[in-house]
Amino acid sequence: MKTFRVVSQLVRSRIISMLKEGSRIDDRGLLDYRPIDVKCGLISRANGSAQVSIGSTKVLAGVKVGIGEPFSDVPDQGVLAVNAELVPLASPAFEPGPPDETAIELARIIDRTLRETKTIDLKSLCIEPGRRVFVIFLDIYVLDHDGNFIDASALASILALLNTRIRKFSIDEGELRYEEEYVPLPVLHTPVTITLAKPDDGPFIVDPNLEEELSLDNRVCISVDELGRICAIQKLDGSLSVDEVFEVVSIACKTAPKLIEIVRRESGLDAGS
């Protein structure tokens, strides 16, 4: 319903005029995230799962590992398949049906972020080159939309992957053999995504909530990994000046470590494993 995509003019003007004074309607700093809450491993039937809340925005990512055929151009590598759904229960603005352009865009941004950094060591997931490989299905479900489900989806995705456990396997003369032990998926990097927004005349903010998203005409997201490498950029709404482009990349690189710290802490990476 259209009414949920249209923000009231009063709210919009207030958000923008407050931003020009350097403050936000929920009292956050311009470059602050809302409180981030993480729950890992809640779906026992999934190989891995994580639910991330940024403020009221809630995203659940689940990982299922299966066996299938590799892509023809990389026959000796496992497959990563990323899908995202903006399910109707998450927002009156989401309608039932197959993924629309926004859901597809979300999935592809997350996919690019993980794929380009080679976050998953897909080479080690080959069973029989050209015939059988492990397929990692990452499904992202946006459950509650209060703005910025992209960053929440990115966090949920990397946490779900880090949470994923598969049976330890070995290939013996083309035969796949499982052992009793469960081991983590080979995850080599921890990329995160940072979304920024700004009004035409005003400063950048990080992590826009829903009202900010609907009020601010210009929005961009940038993915950065723990090595400081920029691994995805997507201008989402509006436009940026050339100088602003450099500014957002700089802000993203400075903000990423805070999110990566959360990822490492919640997945137990820092606990000396």
Place this chain on the structure above:
Amino acid sequence: MNERRIVLPGEFLVEGDYQPGLNVFRQGKRFYSSKIGLLSIDKKVVSVIALHGVYEPKVGDLVIGKVIDVGTFSWTVDIRSPYTAILNASDYFKGRFNPLRNSLRDALAPGDMIIAQIVEFDRTRNPVLTVQGHGLGKITRGMIVELTPSKIPRLIGRKGSMINLLKKEGRCQITIGKNGLIHIVGETVEDEELVAQAIEKIEREAHTTGLTDRIMKFLRRSRGLDV
């Protein structure tokens, strides 16, 4: 007409104390073109005479349209604009409209051409037409030619020089719809065809100079007369 410079969308035109005219927008004190066209600066008004673009309806405009649908109380008319127009039965039948007696379809059917005037139009609704007025109503003979609406001033010419030339040398009655449709009626089909060709030439060469002269030569030569 003076030599006019062809400008492109996004092209910087002038800076300073001007007023924006047609197809020009300003950012601060800088003026830019929003279409491909000819730059015109007249008494501090900067305009661009577009070489392409749809007809944007205006109340009071005379237009030529094609009936495309018949409803219970009105016809839908295509006036070659982003919005289809409505002609109400109450207007056509001068208020004396009885749905039981007067069949809309018998009066105007899809495919019929009409000359009409726009009486109502705003951002919230489609243009409403009237056929009450001198020279308005169903077109029964002659032919219709299309011209890019923004080139109509060129078709008329300075103080009517071009249109009068066409009427005289082409020996036809010509009605100009502001929406870029022109109605030509002549004694013979050949006369009408010739004027149609002249109008097509104007469409192609609207951005050049010396056009009135060339059209005159074209018309006279085609009729075997001295130039």
Place this chain on the structure above:
Amino acid sequence: MSSEFVRPDGRLPDQLRPIKMAVGVLDRADGSAYVEQGNTKVIVAVYGPRELHPRHKASPEAAVVRCRYHMAPFSTRERKSPNPSRREVELSKVIKDALSQTIFLERFPRTSIDVFIEVLEADGGTRCASINACSLALANAGIPIRDLISAVAVGKYNGHIILDLNDEEDEAAEADMPVAIMPSFNKVVLLQLNGVLTEEEFKQAFDLAVKGCMEINRIQRETLRSRYLSIKGEENEDV
């Protein structure tokens, strides 16, 4: 130094592929254009502004831009199914978002402006070539726009920052970054990165992209102007 690096097709790092552009190539469309960048060939048709049905899809305030980026089945190395792929859906969206920045949408409430892109041959940089053609087609249709949009992709290939990647380079590149700008207003309306760059490499690549876009813009303007300069009054036409 990067400038001594020669690419597989013989180009220098900051060199564009040969470009061909033409407008008004389709008779029925309100506006149209054809663009070739190297072997990449795209054709664009614009219809509108025209009334949008069903009414609830229209906006009472402004025109709605609908954009379909589609690749012909014979355009790619292996035949591509004619059904829209997820990539085509995403590209349709980002191109639509870019075009929406330049069109004066509020001029035509309750209408749609429909942009149809067909990639006839795909050899890298299809979304950029598409945007370049869309700009020309919009101008050709006489739809009021703030500026032409000029686009080109940059990337990192074998450690070198390069301009206008073809498909071979794109497949092997460490990074591929399409950029589209409105040159008169210094506005970036499309920016995506597929790959990995350091902050320093990003700066270098983006600067190169902006230069490339300016060159593309020059060619677009020449294409539009030359259409009119070549039509001069003919006195002795035989009709």
